[in-house]
Structure formats: structure tokens, C-alpha cells
Amino acid sequence: MSTSSSMAFQFGASSSLSFSSSSIRRWTHDVFLSFRGEDVRQNFISHLYHALHQRGINTYIDNNLKRGEEISSELSKAIEGSMISIIVLSKNYAESRWCLDELLKILECKEMVKQIILPLFYDVDPSEVRHQKGSFGEAFAKLRYKLKDEVKVTKWEAALEKVANLSGLELRDRNESKFIQDIIKWVDSIMVNRTFLKVAKYPVGIESRVRDIFQHLSMGRNDIICMVGIFGTGGIGKTTISKEVYNRISYQFEGSCFLKNIRETSKAGGLIQLQKTLLYEILGISLECHDTEKGINVIRHRLCFKRVLLILDDVDDLVQLETLAGARDWFGSGSRIIITTRDQHLLNISKVDSKYEVKRLDHNEALELFSWHAFEEDKPMEDYVELSKHVMQYAEGLPLVLTVLGSDLRGQNINYWRSTLDKYKRIPSKNIQKVLCISYDGLDDNEKEIFLDIAFFYNGQYLNHVVKILDSCGFSPENGIKRLIDKCLITITTYNTLWMHDLLLDMGREIVRKESPKEPGARSRLWFHEDIRHVLEENTGTSNVEGIEVILPEGDDHDMIRLSPKSFAKMKRLRIFKSHGAYFSGRSLDYLSNELRVLDWSNCPLQSLPSNFRGEKLFDFKLYRGRIQEISGQFKNLTRMRFFECTFLTKISNLSSCSSLKELDIMDCENLVEVHDSVGFLDKLARLHLYQCSNMKSFPRRLKLRSLEVLTLFNCSKLQTFPEIECIMEYLCCISLLGTPIKELPSSIGHLTPALKELLLGQCTKLMRLPSSIHQLQNLKVLISTNDCKDLMRLPISVSHSQHLKCLSLENFTNLAKEEIGLSIGYDKCLKHRKLTISRRIKRSELESSAELRRQLLSSLYWYLDDFSFYSSSTLQELDLSWGAVVSLPPTMKIYVELRILRLCHCEKLQEILHLPPNIQELYVRECFSLERFPEVSTKFQFSTSYGLRELRWIDLSGCHKLVANIGSQVPNPSFVEKHIQDHSYGIIFPGNKIPDWFSHTKEISNGDDSCELDISGPLYLEEIIGIVFCAVLGSDPDYPLGPFSGICVSINGNMLVEARFYLYGGSDHVYLNYSFPDCIEQLLRYPTEDNLRFRFYCDSYKVMFKSCGVHIIYKHEENENLTVGECSVDSSNGIQLSKRRRDDEDSNLEFNGYPQHKRRSQDLGNSNAT
Structure with missing residues (x-):
């Protein structure tokens, strides 16, 4: 990943950094790596550098094994030119004078150019670096003894303390591969936020x-x-x-x-x-x-x-x-x-x-900016000093004018300068446009035409497309655009679009207005809507008119322009007609210019194009919401044809003459019935898209499109036959037939190798079979055939042979024969790491007869099993048993050591969860109405003496109102957390309406809101924080009984800390509880402060509201009060039933609501216990 910036920071003379006069740093590298070679070069650094390089992150690494006493000027420049410095603080880092001098330079860049620093504590503790203790301190002591330079040592000590106080990442006992992944994620997040806008080449002042x-x-x-x-x-x-x-x-x-x-x-x-x-x-x-x-x-x-x-x-x-x-x-x-x-x-x-x-530039600033553009240095050449001062009088301190004039005069001799200054003298004071116009006057005829076309029609458009249109007009766009850029009349943006300053746009329009001040029909280009109305309604156009663009101002969209058959009759040289938002009356025209290159007409009233319109020079043709009924023509230079919402269009006629056509897009033309066979033989066609042409029955029977890259037939609901493929289409990578009622694919589809990667067959309700030749598509990665493709009866065995197939989805295939399912997934080595989704009711006998069927079906998204029992591979990583008739999970669950995600949503018969895989990470049990026992959930969130299910990070119990549990009953034990839990976050959502009593900071929200804020004032002793616990009571809108899918986020001082997504059901309250144990709290804060933390809870759904929120900070060495409370339960027949302890102790942390039908009773009791 590289930054888009091409600028550099500018600093005063006091800076020791040798930067140019730009305002944003011209980063030569994304990342600079500072490390002690003998500690980490051969393993960790080489792996980190490779990972950064693979990610596209431009990384500087010093491979010089022999280092001198001082860091080289090359290395110094590399540090200055890096956006980010990653400092690997290993045990022997402080023994190297070279490393410590690098550190000083990096910290200097942090102050001067806002370079970002990430310290990595590699097998050392931040406190060891901060205080130079332990093995790190021993290495530093060796250097101190050897050097005997206390002034230098003092600087290094201060630098080490400073870097140790920065937010960083610690390796500790973590896996190095995972550690490197975290570093890459961190760098990615910084790079996204530090991608710069292009400012100016010479941002003086x-x-x-x-x-x-x-x-x-x-x-x-x-x-x-x-x-x-x-x-x-x-x-x-x-x-x-x-x-x-x-x-x-x-x-x-x-x-x-x-x-x-x-x-x-x-x-x-x-x-x-x-x-x-x-x-x-x-x-x-x-x-x-x-x-x-x-x-x-x-x-x-x-x-x-x-x-x-x-x-x-x-x-x-x-x-x-x-x-x-x-x-x-x-x-x-x-x-x-x-x-x-x-x-x-x-x-x-x-x-x-x-x-x-914004003030104008003063004389010195103006002279410097002009000099950079005219001489490419910060002051005028000696012979041009006086002439440059004269230029200042006409530019009036405007940066744009100085930039244009300087670029215009650059490289010219002194006589040219004097001649140009004489022109300036004849221009009245304050007339900036006339000054700018002198640069325009210096262009040749080709360059002037290009300038005016961009000013009127192409500002903000993609460069490559504009070049092609200008080329079709007979201009020389490559040289012309380069000349305009050189003269600073246009620029190319980061997104490769053309951009012209609005003063220059106005200048271009004024130049054209002056061609005929009183009669717009005699001008070369028209853009003002009233002028266009006058010309078209009064038939005053002339052969001078080359381009028209109709843009109506806001509010005028229904003010109709009345066309007559003769409206365009005199405009013999019209090259461009564009209309956006205007409405026209009139059904026919006698004439359209055969010089047209661009015809882009929304609300076009014509039922057909004029019979004498050949369109041989037409390059780009687009109609939007027009009344056109049929399209045909001799469009031999046409490259792009697009029709959107043309409800009267019934037929695409013979396009065999459109030999240059590359894109054909037809969208929402609901009465289109026929697309001519000739479309199937357009040799240059790269994109063929037909969207929601619901009455199209006739499509080319054969396709011989050698250049085709994408074919889309989306929701063409009457198209029943897919064409035969008559040649190898080596560029076709995607076919989408979503919502198309085809019955089968031809065997010739095998000709689409090697490029085809995606074949999308969703909602193909009539599809009955796939051809055996599909195995020839060796690079097919995605085959999706979902949602109501119920007629599919035959799936070729060859599907599973594809070595590249990553996603095979066959949901809701109720007619798919069991032998077809078994055969299709009978090759474990091919589908081992892929995702297979099948939905069909399976009998136990079928499972017993196919081990592979067992393994795959138990990993599907939806499945039904008549007689529940477990058969599966112990390598399974994700298991979805939702909507199943599961009563209890068997002890054999524990053999699934690789299982990470388990879904049991809507299992209405599930009563208990007693056995879980040992390495489970995410558990979804929402809307299991009968669930009563889940012992692990109580012990999981105590963090005191035991730590079962170490990898389990998220539990969703929303809607499980019968569950008897003791969640969040005590404060986490600091010593236990510090010893056993590092850099993890654990979350749970469950029915309830109260924050645990041990929370130190809470806030009630009387009327409910979609956000909640808590401010905690200090001193906070950030170094001592080892964990933060968050809690929120959430309610959903009772008008949405199924509950919205919601996301809850918690941020600290504006920086995102945790995020979770879930459903809230039945309008009842739920408690969201999160335990966050970061390596270092400072790494969560871009700007850590000692005296205030602002926690913000917010939700992305307006249907969910916060009723209260809480924060509890866990410090090292803090006394653990072990506040405990009893269990709570809800009974659907008796409303709320409290355990004995709950009735004896009103300080419990939980209150569970009843079912929706008992909501009133639940709330009454809940209110009686509210504090």
C-alpha cells in the first residue's frame, strides 16, 4: 500500500530536517524498520518485512550488516521519508549506538513531521525499556560503560522512556505469526487514515x-x-x-x-x-x-x-x-x-x-510562488527580476493567476516575456479573467478546442474516456492535454479525472459567449439552459454549434423544452448533445447531425431516430427514460451503448455494423422483447449487461464474443434458453443469470475456460440440470445456485473435481436427489477447506451410509435431520445446527477440537448446553426458548480462579428467557487477569435489565436513546489499567416483535474499542456485557490523557435504545471485593421466578424479563427492585 500524496512539509530554518517547501511530506516509504540485527534479522524481521511487502506496503529495511559510529545520511533520509517507523525493541537493542541514534532521529521526525511510531516490545517489557531494567537494562549498561559519554547517554535514556510510553504491541508469549498479523492490521488502519489529498506542487504561503x-x-x-x-x-x-x-x-x-x-x-x-x-x-x-x-x-x-x-x-x-x-x-x-x-x-x-x-499573498510570497512555476526555484533569475515584479502587479496576489502566468512564461526568452507584459498593460486593473485569457491565447487551435470541450463538457470526467472521445473528434488529445497540464490550465486528480478551476471554467464560457454575445445559436458551445431553450424552440441554431449540454437548475426539472422537427436542422456540425434532467415535447426530428460523437439524452421524446441519421461517427450513445421504440443504425465507431428505463423500447435490431461496440448495457427496459442475433457476434464486445428486462424472450441463440469479459442477464424473467457458446472466450470471467428461468446450460459452456471464475445461478427457478462439461471450467471459483432453485435434479459428479472451486452453494434444492448430493461432495481432498451450503431434509439412514455427507451437511447453513445424532469430522471449523430439533449437545462435542463457531439459533427444543468443543470461539444460541441450563456461561465471566473455554470470546443468548444463569456476578480478579488473560475481548448478550452492582461508573437514561456517554475524570494512571468492563441495558421498539439486527459499538475518546452485532427479540430488554483486556490501554487511544476518558455507547439502529450503561476499570494490584449475587430465572407460565438467594438479596446484578405476553407483570416487578 502506498500513499497518494506527492507533497512535502515546509518548516522554518530552525528545523534540522532537510525538507522541500511543500506542505505535505513526499513520503518515499510507508514504513521504516528499526531493529537490532543480531536479535531478530534472520527470523522475525524477515517474516515481518515479507508480510509488509506482500501487503503492498513500501517498507525500508537496512540490510547493511556493517555499521559505523554514526548513522549514514542515506539512512537519515530514509527515516525522514517514512510515514511510519516501527521500532523493534529487543533485548539487545539498547547495546547498539546505531539503533539508539536511529531512535533519536525517529523521535525527531515524530515532532517535526508528525511521523507515526509503533514500538514493538519483542521479548521485553515496556517497563524494562522505560527504566532500562532487566536484560534490556543490562545491554544498555554495556554501551554506557563502553561509551563513557553521559551527555549522549542522557539523550538515549530520555528517548527510551519516551518510546516506552507510546502505544505499542507486545509479543510476550504470543505466536509470532499472529503478532505479525496484528502489526499488518495496525499499519493498514493508519495508511487508510493517512492517505493525503493532493494539495499543490508549490504550496507557498x-x-x-x-x-x-x-x-x-x-x-x-x-x-x-x-x-x-x-x-x-x-x-x-x-x-x-x-x-x-x-x-x-x-x-x-x-x-x-x-x-x-x-x-x-x-x-x-x-x-x-x-x-x-x-x-x-x-x-x-x-x-x-x-x-x-x-x-x-x-x-x-x-x-x-x-x-x-x-x-x-x-x-x-x-x-x-x-x-x-x-x-x-x-x-x-x-x-x-x-x-x-x-x-x-x-x-x-x-x-x-x-x-x-483568506488573504491574498503578499509581495514576497507571490514572487516566490511565481518563481517556482516560472523558474523552478524560489526566486527569479537575475535577468528576469524586474520583469517578474511587473507580473506581480497583474496577478494581484492570487495563487491561481500566479500559477497560470508562471507556467505560461516558463522556458521563454526575455523578448517573449516583454511582449506578454505589454499585453498585460492593456488590460484594465482587476480583470483577472483577461489576465488568465492570455495563457489561453498562447494555445494552438487544437489545444483551444480541447480546453473549451473540457470546460463545457468533461470537467470531472475520467481522463481515459475523454481522450477517446476527443480522439474521435479528430483532435490530438495526448499532446493537447499534456500542454494544458503544463500551462496549469487543467490538472489530473488522484482518481485520474480531469479537473479545471472554476475561474478557468468561467473564462472558457466567457470566451464562447463573446463569439456571439447577442445570438447564442451562433456560438460553438451552449450550456446555459435559457440559451438552449431559445435556440431549440426558435430554431436559431447554426452550423457554428458544436456542442450542447442541458443542465437545469434545481426546481426547473418539469419546465419543458418544446422541440419541433426542425430544431436541429441547421446544426450541421453538432458533435456533442448531452441532456440531464430536462423534459422535452415533440415526437420526431427531421434531422440530427451525422457529426455527433456523443448522444446522451435523458427523457428523450423521440420514438425513433431520424431516418437520415446514419450515426457513423457516434462514439457514445445513452438514452435514459426515453420513448424510443427500436434501435438500429450504421454505428461503426460506436463503443458504448446504454439504455436505461426506456419502457417503450421493444427491439434491439441488427447491430452487425457496430463493429467497434465494447459495452452494451440495457437496464429496466421492461417491454424489450427481442435482442437481435447479431449481438452474439460483435467481436469487440467486452461487457453485455441486461438488467430486469422482464419481457425479453428472444436473445441471441449463439455467442461468438471473443472479447467478452462479463455477461449479465439479471431478472430477465421470460428468457428460458441460454445460448450455445461457439468459440473459446478467453476473457469471460463472470456470468450472472440471477432470476432467469433457464432450464439448463448447454454443454458448450465448457468453452468458457480458462477465464471463467464466477457462475451465478441464484433464483433460477426452472433450472433442472448442469452439464457434465462444467468440469472443464478449471478456474471456476464461485458456483452459486441459491434461493428457490427447487427443480434442480442433477448435479454432475465433476463439480467437486474443480481444484479452484471455493464456494458451492445449493440452498433449498428440495428435488436434488440424495445420490447427487453424495456424489457431488464425495471428494474430501477437493472440498476440505471450502464452504458448502445445502438444504434438504436428510434421513438418518442417508447419513450412516455416507461419511462425507455427514461431514459436509453438518457444516451447512440450514439442515434438517429426522433423527438427531452426531457424525462428523473432527477437523470441522464451523457448525450450524440452527432450527434443528436438538434437545442437548452430546459429550462427543468435545472431540471437535478445531471447531471455532457453533450456531444453535431457533432450536426451540434445546434445553441444556453441558458439552462444548474445547476451542470454541463464538457461540450463537439466540431464541432457544426452552434453554434452562448452561453452567459454563456462569463460570466463563468470573475471571477469578478458573478459566474454562479459554478461546470463547462471544456468546449470544438473546431471547433465551428461561435460562437460569449467574452472569457477571463478581469483579474480575486483577492478579488472575494479569497472569492469565492478555489482549483479549469477551462479550455476551442475554435477557436482563440491570447493570451489575460492582460497576464503578453507571448512567441511567430515563427516556431511552440510541447512544449513551460516560465521562470518567482522573488522574487515571493509564499504565496501571489492565482491563475495562462495559455494560449496557438495551431495549427494542415493541412495534418490531421480531427485533432488528443491530450493531453496538463502544469508543474511548472517539476511538473504536469494541463492536458486536445481534438481534433483539420481542421488545424485551437485554444486557450487553463486554470484558476488554488490552495489552496496553494507551494503544486504544490516539491521544491518551491523564485526566479524562469519554466512553460512548452507540447503536446503528434507531429501533434499539439504551436504558443504562456502565464502565468499570480494572487496575493492577486492586483489591477484589468479589461481590457475588444469585441466579435469576424466568418461567413462561408464572412470569418471574426468583431464586431463593435473589429473594433474600435485593443487590443481584440481573433481572430477567418474562415472555412478551407477561411483559407488564415483568416490568412491574422489575420497577419495584430498581435502584
């Missing part, structure tokens, strides 16, 4: 402005939500500065998002897309909605508990703010929202907490 903004952000306060507005004129650097702020602080938040170019994006109804981007960047979820109100509700609900950084760039309308960040309480405490805008009044009415006006 940024540092001081960023420091000013930090003053407004109040970064030291996590108890407030702060909104800051950054305003200033266009081109002054608002976006650049806010990117730099984002890069500096984004990693400090739980989530962050930089929403760029909001003004332009929102014009075309893009506010919904902005909401989607916001949620995806912060939460990683894809929002499916079609209105902003729903998006507002999701943002407000999902982010109100998260500490986020949100930057809204280039806002020009209050609606944008109201849609994306309408109020502070949309976000969690400690969040920061930054808004950049040209409109200070917008900030006033939105009531931001603070405003910052």
Missing part, C-alpha cells in the same frame, strides 16, 4: 494560513462541535488550504470526508450524490435513495454519534448546507465542519462558530 485556521478550529476541545467558514475570492486558495487542513488532522477523527466542488456538482441535481459520497467516505455504506430528505435523515441518524471531520468545498447556496450539514447535532461531539465559499453572507446566515478570510 499555506503554512501560515493553516496555522490561522487551526486557531479557529479549537482542536484541543473534544466537548464541542465546531463549524468554521473559510471565505475569499475565486482563485485565492480556499480549496488548497482546506485540503492541507484535511491532510493534517483527518486521521484524528473517527471518520472524515472532503466534499469538493459542491457548487458545480449540485447544479445537475447532484445533492443526492453528494449525500451518498459523504456517507460512503465516513461510514463505508452505499445509500440507496432518490430524495435529499431521506439522505438528511440517514446522515443525521448515522453520524450523530461519530466524531467526524467534514469539509464542504465551494458552497454557494444555503440549500447545500441544509442538505449536507444542516445542524451541529447531526454530528458527534468533537466534530469539525469546515465550509469554503466566496459568499461571506452565506456564512452569516448559517451561523458558523468562526469565519476566516
Whole structure:
């Protein structure tokens, strides 16, 4: 993994680091490894380096075995150029002067460039490093004796103490392989949060402005939500500065998002897309909605508990703010929202907490920035000093203008400079666009055309696609775009899209407006919707018009444009027509230009294309919600054809002339009946997608698509026949036939080797058999045939021979013959490490006759067994017995030493759990209404003298209301925890309504909420903390009797600590209890503090509410009071039945509710015992 940053930090002269003048570090390495070679080089370090390298993490390792007295300049630069330093503190680390000098350099980089450090305590204790004790101290003493330099030794002592106090990872007695995996996960998490936005090549003047903004952000306060507005004129650097702020602080938040170019994006109804981007960047979820109100509700609900950084760039309308960040309480405490805008009044009415006006560069800053672009150094060349000062007068301190002018003059002789300055003199003061236009005037005709096309049609689009379109127009895009980049008129983003500053966009539009100020129909390009309406309705277009893009402003989407047959008649040179959101009247046109390269028309009113339209130059063709009925044409240069929701489209006619077609996408064309056979012979077609064409009956009978990569026939619910494959398709990797009623696949499907990896047959309700030739698909990895494929009767024995098959799913195959199941899974060596899912009622006689069937069926997701008994392999790792008629687990369960996950959900006859596999990690027993006995669950969470089921980390007992148990009855014993439990987390959920009495910090929530916060003030003595116990009482909405699937999270100071997911049933209360025993509490806190910890409990479902929450901190050497309480039970016939001890002792930690039908009675008794 490598960072996308190409910048570097800038520091004052006092820094000892030799960095360039950029503001974000140009990291040459992701990770630097510091280690003592003789301790770890041949084993641990080599394995760690290999793992980092395999992960794509650019890692520097010093392989020089002979080291001198001082670290080399090369090594020093390697440290400075690394984002992360991993320091392996082994027993002899402190005996090496070289290692300790590396440590000093690393700590210096931590202070100066915010380098991140991860100490690894390799067979040493952090306290030994901190105080130079034990074997580590002995090694340091040897160096001290040998060196006899107390000044140097004092520096090293301070450095060792400092690094030992940082959050780190300890090996102790852990497996090295697992230890390395934890390191990789840690590095991955840092890399994600430290991927930088591209700021500027020469960010002169940024540092001081960023420091000013930090003053407004109040970064030291996590108890407030702060909104800051950054305003200033266009081109002054608002976006650049806010990117730099984002890069500096984004990693400090739980989530962050930089929403760029909001003004332009929102014009075309893009506010919904902005909401989607916001949620995806912060939460990683894809929002499916079609209105902003729903998006507002999701943002407000999902982010109100998260500490986020949100930057809204280039806002020009209050609606944008109201849609994306309408109020502070949309976000969690400690969040920061930054808004950049040209409109200070917008900030006033939105009531931001603070405003910052970006000042223009002063003379020295402006001269330096100009010099970097004009001369590639920080000051002008001697002969150009006076001329450069004249340039300053016209740039007026605007970074954008300085950048463009400097790039324009770079490499030119002094006469060219003088000539250009003479042009500047003729421009009135304050007319920035005219100054910028001089750079445009210096372009040749090809470059000017490309510049204007990008300004009007392609800003923000992918470079590769734009290059192809421009090439189809006869331009020379490679050279032209390179020239525009060189002159800083466009840039290429990290995502390989084109980007042009809005001042330059405006300049391009003004250039075109001036082509014909009074008559838009005489201009080369049209974008303003009223001009387009005038031209199309009044038939005033001319042969000058080359491109039109209709984008209606918000609220004008139903204002119809009236077309006549002659609307396009005079536009003989029209190359581009794009319309998004506009509505048109008129059913036909007499003419469309045969020069068209792009036809992208939503709500197209045409029933057919004009008869004289050949479309021979058409490159990209898209219709959305149009009235078109049939498609045909001589589209020999067409590469992409897309039709979405064209409900009148009935037929795709002969496309044999479309010899260049690479993508054919047809979605939701519900009346499409026929796709012509010619589509099956398009030699360059790489993607063929038909989605939800519910009436399509006729599809090509034969496929000879040598370039095809993906074939999708999704929910084509009347297509019964799959075509014959007539050639080897060496690129086809995925076929999806989900929801398609085909009856069988042809034997010729074997021609799809070697590329085919996925064959998806879900909901193929009529599928009866798979061909034996399927075994020829040697690289097939996923064969999924799920959900109601009930007619499948024959599964070839060859399926199990596939050496690459990883996932074979055959759920709900009620007609699949038992011999077919047995044969299909009869090869243990092939399916040993794979996942097989089958659902069919199995008789005991069938199990007894096939050992392999026993082994596989007991690992399926759903199974039914008439006569329950266990037959399985002891190597089984996951077992799902849900919905089964299990009464009790037999003693033979203990032979399954490899079993890690056991599911017993909805086993309504299950009465007791007395025997479990010894290495079980996760146990799911929800909704087992008859479960009464589970002794292990009581002893599991005592952490005092015994430690059974050491690997069991999660137990789900939700809905088990009859269970008699004694969970959380006493405080964990600190000495036992310190000796036996290291770096583990244990959780459980069970019916109940009370936090254990021994919890030191609790909070009641009277009305219920989807989050709960607890503040614990210090001093906290973080070094002494060995564990934290969390507890929450949860209630679900009674209107949802089946209960929502929910996720509960607990964070400390904004950093996620634990997370669990479960169902809550029947509207009853449940207790979530978690014991967390980290190696070092500081590693959970990015910014550990001695005087305050904020714990936040929150849930991702609004149907679940917190009724109370609690935290208990476990310290070393703490006295264990061993508070114990009795058991609680619930009886479905008598409501609540308390054990004798519970009746005698009102301090019990648990109260179990009754069944839903006894809810009122349960609550009454629960309330009587509430404290």
C-alpha cells in the first residue's frame, strides 16, 4: 500500500530536517524498520518485512550488516521519508549506538513531521525499556560503560522512556505469526487514515494560513462541535488550504470526508450524490435513495454519534448546507465542519462558530510562488527580476493567476516575456479573467478546442474516456492535454479525472459567449439552459454549434423544452448533445447531425431516430427514460451503448455494423422483447449487461464474443434458453443469470475456460440440470445456485473435481436427489477447506451410509435431520445446527477440537448446553426458548480462579428467557487477569435489565436513546489499567416483535474499542456485557490523557435504545471485593421466578424479563427492585 500524496512539509530554518517547501511530506516509504540485527534479522524481521511487502506496503529495511559510529545520511533520509517507523525493541537493542541514534532521529521526525511510531516490545517489557531494567537494562549498561559519554547517554535514556510510553504491541508469549498479523492490521488502519489529498506542487504561503485556521478550529476541545467558514475570492486558495487542513488532522477523527466542488456538482441535481459520497467516505455504506430528505435523515441518524471531520468545498447556496450539514447535532461531539465559499453572507446566515478570510499573498510570497512555476526555484533569475515584479502587479496576489502566468512564461526568452507584459498593460486593473485569457491565447487551435470541450463538457470526467472521445473528434488529445497540464490550465486528480478551476471554467464560457454575445445559436458551445431553450424552440441554431449540454437548475426539472422537427436542422456540425434532467415535447426530428460523437439524452421524446441519421461517427450513445421504440443504425465507431428505463423500447435490431461496440448495457427496459442475433457476434464486445428486462424472450441463440469479459442477464424473467457458446472466450470471467428461468446450460459452456471464475445461478427457478462439461471450467471459483432453485435434479459428479472451486452453494434444492448430493461432495481432498451450503431434509439412514455427507451437511447453513445424532469430522471449523430439533449437545462435542463457531439459533427444543468443543470461539444460541441450563456461561465471566473455554470470546443468548444463569456476578480478579488473560475481548448478550452492582461508573437514561456517554475524570494512571468492563441495558421498539439486527459499538475518546452485532427479540430488554483486556490501554487511544476518558455507547439502529450503561476499570494490584449475587430465572407460565438467594438479596446484578405476553407483570416487578 502506498500513499497518494506527492507533497512535502515546509518548516522554518530552525528545523534540522532537510525538507522541500511543500506542505505535505513526499513520503518515499510507508514504513521504516528499526531493529537490532543480531536479535531478530534472520527470523522475525524477515517474516515481518515479507508480510509488509506482500501487503503492498513500501517498507525500508537496512540490510547493511556493517555499521559505523554514526548513522549514514542515506539512512537519515530514509527515516525522514517514512510515514511510519516501527521500532523493534529487543533485548539487545539498547547495546547498539546505531539503533539508539536511529531512535533519536525517529523521535525527531515524530515532532517535526508528525511521523507515526509503533514500538514493538519483542521479548521485553515496556517497563524494562522505560527504566532500562532487566536484560534490556543490562545491554544498555554495556554501551554506557563502553561509551563513557553521559551527555549522549542522557539523550538515549530520555528517548527510551519516551518510546516506552507510546502505544505499542507486545509479543510476550504470543505466536509470532499472529503478532505479525496484528502489526499488518495496525499499519493498514493508519495508511487508510493517512492517505493525503493532493494539495499543490508549490504550496507557498499555506503554512501560515493553516496555522490561522487551526486557531479557529479549537482542536484541543473534544466537548464541542465546531463549524468554521473559510471565505475569499475565486482563485485565492480556499480549496488548497482546506485540503492541507484535511491532510493534517483527518486521521484524528473517527471518520472524515472532503466534499469538493459542491457548487458545480449540485447544479445537475447532484445533492443526492453528494449525500451518498459523504456517507460512503465516513461510514463505508452505499445509500440507496432518490430524495435529499431521506439522505438528511440517514446522515443525521448515522453520524450523530461519530466524531467526524467534514469539509464542504465551494458552497454557494444555503440549500447545500441544509442538505449536507444542516445542524451541529447531526454530528458527534468533537466534530469539525469546515465550509469554503466566496459568499461571506452565506456564512452569516448559517451561523458558523468562526469565519476566516483568506488573504491574498503578499509581495514576497507571490514572487516566490511565481518563481517556482516560472523558474523552478524560489526566486527569479537575475535577468528576469524586474520583469517578474511587473507580473506581480497583474496577478494581484492570487495563487491561481500566479500559477497560470508562471507556467505560461516558463522556458521563454526575455523578448517573449516583454511582449506578454505589454499585453498585460492593456488590460484594465482587476480583470483577472483577461489576465488568465492570455495563457489561453498562447494555445494552438487544437489545444483551444480541447480546453473549451473540457470546460463545457468533461470537467470531472475520467481522463481515459475523454481522450477517446476527443480522439474521435479528430483532435490530438495526448499532446493537447499534456500542454494544458503544463500551462496549469487543467490538472489530473488522484482518481485520474480531469479537473479545471472554476475561474478557468468561467473564462472558457466567457470566451464562447463573446463569439456571439447577442445570438447564442451562433456560438460553438451552449450550456446555459435559457440559451438552449431559445435556440431549440426558435430554431436559431447554426452550423457554428458544436456542442450542447442541458443542465437545469434545481426546481426547473418539469419546465419543458418544446422541440419541433426542425430544431436541429441547421446544426450541421453538432458533435456533442448531452441532456440531464430536462423534459422535452415533440415526437420526431427531421434531422440530427451525422457529426455527433456523443448522444446522451435523458427523457428523450423521440420514438425513433431520424431516418437520415446514419450515426457513423457516434462514439457514445445513452438514452435514459426515453420513448424510443427500436434501435438500429450504421454505428461503426460506436463503443458504448446504454439504455436505461426506456419502457417503450421493444427491439434491439441488427447491430452487425457496430463493429467497434465494447459495452452494451440495457437496464429496466421492461417491454424489450427481442435482442437481435447479431449481438452474439460483435467481436469487440467486452461487457453485455441486461438488467430486469422482464419481457425479453428472444436473445441471441449463439455467442461468438471473443472479447467478452462479463455477461449479465439479471431478472430477465421470460428468457428460458441460454445460448450455445461457439468459440473459446478467453476473457469471460463472470456470468450472472440471477432470476432467469433457464432450464439448463448447454454443454458448450465448457468453452468458457480458462477465464471463467464466477457462475451465478441464484433464483433460477426452472433450472433442472448442469452439464457434465462444467468440469472443464478449471478456474471456476464461485458456483452459486441459491434461493428457490427447487427443480434442480442433477448435479454432475465433476463439480467437486474443480481444484479452484471455493464456494458451492445449493440452498433449498428440495428435488436434488440424495445420490447427487453424495456424489457431488464425495471428494474430501477437493472440498476440505471450502464452504458448502445445502438444504434438504436428510434421513438418518442417508447419513450412516455416507461419511462425507455427514461431514459436509453438518457444516451447512440450514439442515434438517429426522433423527438427531452426531457424525462428523473432527477437523470441522464451523457448525450450524440452527432450527434443528436438538434437545442437548452430546459429550462427543468435545472431540471437535478445531471447531471455532457453533450456531444453535431457533432450536426451540434445546434445553441444556453441558458439552462444548474445547476451542470454541463464538457461540450463537439466540431464541432457544426452552434453554434452562448452561453452567459454563456462569463460570466463563468470573475471571477469578478458573478459566474454562479459554478461546470463547462471544456468546449470544438473546431471547433465551428461561435460562437460569449467574452472569457477571463478581469483579474480575486483577492478579488472575494479569497472569492469565492478555489482549483479549469477551462479550455476551442475554435477557436482563440491570447493570451489575460492582460497576464503578453507571448512567441511567430515563427516556431511552440510541447512544449513551460516560465521562470518567482522573488522574487515571493509564499504565496501571489492565482491563475495562462495559455494560449496557438495551431495549427494542415493541412495534418490531421480531427485533432488528443491530450493531453496538463502544469508543474511548472517539476511538473504536469494541463492536458486536445481534438481534433483539420481542421488545424485551437485554444486557450487553463486554470484558476488554488490552495489552496496553494507551494503544486504544490516539491521544491518551491523564485526566479524562469519554466512553460512548452507540447503536446503528434507531429501533434499539439504551436504558443504562456502565464502565468499570480494572487496575493492577486492586483489591477484589468479589461481590457475588444469585441466579435469576424466568418461567413462561408464572412470569418471574426468583431464586431463593435473589429473594433474600435485593443487590443481584440481573433481572430477567418474562415472555412478551407477561411483559407488564415483568416490568412491574422489575420497577419495584430498581435502584
